Amino acid sequence: MANGGWRIARNRGGAQLPIVLLAALxxxxxxxxxxxxxxxxxxxxxxxxxxxxxxxxxxxxxxxxDRWTASIGSIFNVYEENxxxxxxxxxxxxxxxxxxxxxxxxxxxxxxxxxxxxxxLSSVAARVIGRANRPFLQTMILDAGKAQGVKPGQxxxxxxxxxxxxxxxxxxxxxxxxxxxxNSRVPVTIEPGNIQAIMAGDNSGAPSLDLLSQNxxxxxxxxxxxxxxxxLLPPGLAIGTVVADPNGGFRVVLLADAASSxxxxxxxxxxxxxxxxxxxxxxxPATAAGLPPAAPQAPVxxxxxxxxxxxxxxxxxxxxxxPPATQAAGAAKPQTPGVTDAxxxxxxx
Amino acid sequence: xxRVGSIMGGRLLSSxxxxxxxxxxxxxxxxxxxxxxxxxxxxxxxxxxxxFWGIVRPDLMTPFWAFxxxxxxxxxxxxxxxxxxxxxxAAYFVIDRQRDMLAGLSGIGAIVGFAVAALVACVSAYAxxxxxxxxxxxxxxxxxxxxxxxxxxxxxxxxxxxxxxxLVGPLRSDF
Numbered sequence: 001m002a003n004g005g006w007r008i009a010r011n012r013g014g015a016q017l018p019i020v021l022l023a024a025l026x027x028x029x030x031x032x033x034x035x036x037x038x039x040x041x042x043x044x045x046x047x048x049x050x051x052x053x054x055x056x057x058x059x060x061x062x063x064x065x066d067r068w069t070a071s072i073g074s075i076f077n078v079y080e081e082n083x084x085x086x087x088x089x090x091x092x093x094x095x096x097x098x099x100x101x102x103x104x105x106x107x108x109x110x111x112x113x114x115x116x117x118x119x120x121l122s123s124v125a126a127r128v129i130g131r132a133n134r135p136f137l138q139t140m141i142l143d144a145g146k147a148q149g150v151k152p153g154q155x156x157x158x159x160x161x162x163x164x165x166x167x168x169x170x171x172x173x174x175x176x177x178x179x180x181x182x183n184s185r186v187p188v189t190i191e192p193g194n195i196q197a198i199m200a201g202d203n204s205g206a207p208s209l210d211l212l213s214q215n216x217x218x219x220x221x222x223x224x225x226x227x228x229x230x231x232l233l234p235p236g237l238a239i240g241t242v243v244a245d246p247n248g249g250f251r252v253v254l255l256a257d258a259a260s261s262x263x264x265x266x267x268x269x270x271x272x273x274x275x276x277x278x279x280x281x282x283x284x285p286a287t288a289a290g291l292p293p294a295a296p297q298a299p300v301x302x303x304x305x306x307x308x309x310x311x312x313x314x315x316x317x318x319x320x321x322x323p324p325a326t327q328a329a330g331a332a333k334p335q336t337p338g339v340t341d342a343x344x345x346x347x348x349x
Numbered sequence: 350x351x352r353v354g355s356i357m358g359g360r361l362l363s364s365x366x367x368x369x370x371x372x373x374x375x376x377x378x379x380x381x382x383x384x385x386x387x388x389x390x391x392x393x394x395x396x397x398x399x400x401f402w403g404i405v406r407p408d409l410m411t412p413f414w415a416f417x418x419x420x421x422x423x424x425x426x427x428x429x430x431x432x433x434x435x436x437x438x439a440a441y442f443v444i445d446r447q448r449d450m451l452a453g454l455s456g457i458g459a460i461v462g463f464a465v466a467a468l469v470a471c472v473s474a475y476a477x478x479x480x481x482x483x484x485x486x487x488x489x490x491x492x493x494x495x496x497x498x499x500x501x502x503x504x505x506x507x508x509x510x511x512x513x514x515x516l517v518g519p520l521r522s523d524f
Contacts, residue, residue: 018411018412018413019412019438019442019445022412022413022415022416022434022438023435023438023439023442025416025434026419026431026434026435026438027431029420029430029434030430030431030432030435030481032430033429033430033431040424040430043424047425055381055382058380058382129381130380130382131382132379132381132426132427133389133390133391134426134428134490134494135390135471135474135475135490135493135494136432136486136490136491137426139381141381175427182478182482182484182486183482202484202487203486203487203490204487204489
């Protein structure tokens with residue numbers, strides 16, 4: 001356990017210059033990495049894909065050991081923990097009943113208001129095959145990748161709440177950046193009050209909250225959910241609870257425990273553009289006026305014909321088969337004397 | 350002729366062994382499986398051979414290999430590139446300047462010497478990442494990694510000593 005017994009090789013010489021050059025190279029690498037953050041990404045994804053079978057093979061026997069070592073601390077307070085869980089379970093059962101009643105009420109209100117329902121979420125179930133808990137990076141590796149439809153940016157949740165986001169995908173593996181990671185930024189909503197904020201990880205166990213408005217007041221116990229801003233994450237994903245930071249500000253105690261999650265879901269959320277409702281024949285002005293709707297016609301290019309005698313330019317009947325918006329556009333379109341609209345109207349037939 | 354080839358092969362093996370141990374350490378430390386439930390960060394296994402042979406055989410563990418091991422650490426850890434490369438070089442600079450003093454340490458002193466070099470690497474990485482993200486990071490994780498690294502080095506140095514005696518050996522020109 002000593003270095004004293006070793007003779008030092010002295011004939012190396014001139015090490016200072018290479019150190020300076022290599023240090024410059026390392027700094028250049030840092031700057032390039034800052035400008036192009038995905039410098040290593042494709043290679044990393046390839047290596048992870050290649051190592052995935054080994055990860056799965058090694059992970060299986062170690063999972064039990066992992067859980068056992070992680071639970072050593074809880075052995076000494078099993079009794080108190082059991083009492084606390086029973087109490088919590090009783091309260092959660094009450095909340096469960098309340099949630100069922102409120103969910104039913106919300107559905108009835110949505111039905112009465114003809115509200116647009118929340119988009120359905122699909123998800124990809126994945127198993128955690130690796131975790132990297134480094135001082136400057138907190139990630140996990142999943143056994144689902146591009147082949148399963150996983151894409152960067154998608155949210156990762158477990159049974160309790162959100163864990164993180166996908167930031168790198170291989171063919172059969174994906175890297176998750178945890179909510180606690182330094183590089184994690186998630187737009188969130190704090191309830192009650194619909195307060196918007198950005199939840200930022202800083203490698204501590206509880207991410208901090210950057211409020212978007214200075215005129216709001218938070219209090220410990222408020223609920224934090226994803227806001228859905230940006231369209232990558234669905235709104236309303238449970239994230240955590242607000243607590244006061246002793247150093248000022250507020251932090252979020254996460255509901256999910258990424259260290260113990262084994263099976264997760266990658267939420268596939270595609271925010272579809274909201275489409276106006278389709279026009280039915282009953283919505284047409286002619287029908288509303290009690291007239292029979294015109295038969296739909298295939299659009300044809302009409303030859304240039306002179307305007308009907310006695311019809312002032314621009315005052316002819318609008319094609320009734322077009323949606324109101326098109327009608328308005330047609331009405332606004334200036335008509336050249338002697339030239340009719342390219343689309344023949346019903347009155348010409 | 351066969352013996353000459355064997356000797357040359359053995360010499361080649363012994364000359365690349367320190368670097369190979371560094372690469373192996375980087376692979377093991379960054380293998381994404383936690384043995385302790387994610388309580389603490391894994392030790393900087395790649396830094397241990399870098400320190401040990403950076404003192405006793407700097408002709409085998411050159412600044413270039415310090416840079417390579419750092420880049421490998423960056424690549425495997427998933428962090429921004431160049432951080433550990435620069436940090437290992439900063440620690441190597443200290444080792445290079447204080448080689449005589451560090452090589453003369455023994456017992457607890459040798460561990461303290463390693464701890465100082467590892468501290469230089471950790472503080473460098475902490476400073477670089479803090480500037481990189483323009484925020485002051487919590488110190489606890491990096492200090493945890495430093496503590497685990499120093500504890501593991503107490504046992505690793507015995508292995509390195511045995512490997513050095515049996516396989517690597519001192520530089521021939523030193524005799």
